Amino acid sequence: MSAHDHDFPKTTVTQFLIALLGGLFAPGLVIFMIIKMVLGIQATHLIDSDPVVATVKVVERIRPVAEVSLSDANAGPHVDKSGELVVKEVCSACHAIGALGSPKIGDKTAWTPRLSQGYETLVSHATAGIRQMPARGGNAELTDGEVAGAVAYMANQAGANFKAPQPKAEAAPAAEPAKK
Ligand code: HEC
Incomplete structure (x- = not known):
């Protein structure tokens, strides 16, 4: 112990x-x-x-x-971006989701009555703005050609067959939206 x-x-x-x-x-x-x-x-x-x-x-x-x-x-003279790229970078901010009542990309019901106005009118509305749609999608740096290309790209997603004006320089291989 x-x-x-x-x-x-x-x-x-x-x-x-x-x-x-x-x-x-x-x-x-x-x-x-x-x-x-x-x-x-x-x-x-x-x-x-x-x-x-x-x-x-x-x-x-x-x-x-x-x-x-x-x-x-x-790089020399400005080369217009393709319509697809402009839509992605600028227009889709509203048009991808239909913000502010904008016609949604690919929504035929929303676009068909607008398409009947004709390409020229749509382009001039997109360039100058109309109601809630800001001029050039709110990006003043877009050229006329870029806006027109974007309109064609978006409208064609909804069944139109608009031909975007040719980009000024020939260095834009993606100018022709691929047919789907
Ligand atoms: C801030 C949101 C916004 C952005 C960004 C925007 N849009 Fe729109 N857009 C609208 C709205 C809202 C309308 C519907 C206007 C109306 O008819 O009242 C519209 C309508 C249009 C229309 C149809 C016009 C008509 O006469 O029916 C075209 C074409 C269009 N937009 C092209 C573009 C293009 C191209 C871009 C990019 C360069 C662009 N939008 C960017 C909001 C936008």
Whole structure:
């Protein structure tokens, strides 16, 4: 009995020390990782604050943008986007869901009475705007040809067979909407 009495507290102390070490080690590890992270962030900032490195980095960051605008400037005369693309980018904002009471793309019931006005009238309405339909779909940068192409594309989705005016430059292979 006395031997047992003696052993018991010893084990408890050992266990206590192990638990204490473990308890200190876990938060210690976390603190160590946080310090490493902060040092790592500071190291990146130090490199950035070097004027030469910073300049190189800025140039690298803006280069894609600069290249795009350069190639745009070299592209020469404006090439009209295809009707399909204009519809996707501009007109579908309303016409895909019939917003504001717009005739939905592909909805023959909505489009048929409008189609009977004829292509020219539809194009002039789309260009100048009519009631809730904003001029050029609200995008003043669209050319006449792009608006006309978009009208043809949308109307043809509803069964019309309008022919979009030929784009000015011949570099638009997608100008002819694929027959479906
Ligand atoms: C802000 C929403 C909106 C956008 C964007 C929009 N439309 Fe419309 N569109 C309308 C509405 C609303 C009508 C129905 C107007 C009415 O008849 O009262 C309409 C009607 C039309 C009509 C039929 C006009 C007629 O005389 O019946 C055409 C064609 C048309 N839109 C073409 C376009 C084209 C092409 C684009 C893109 C360049 C475009 N729309 C973008 C809202 C929009």
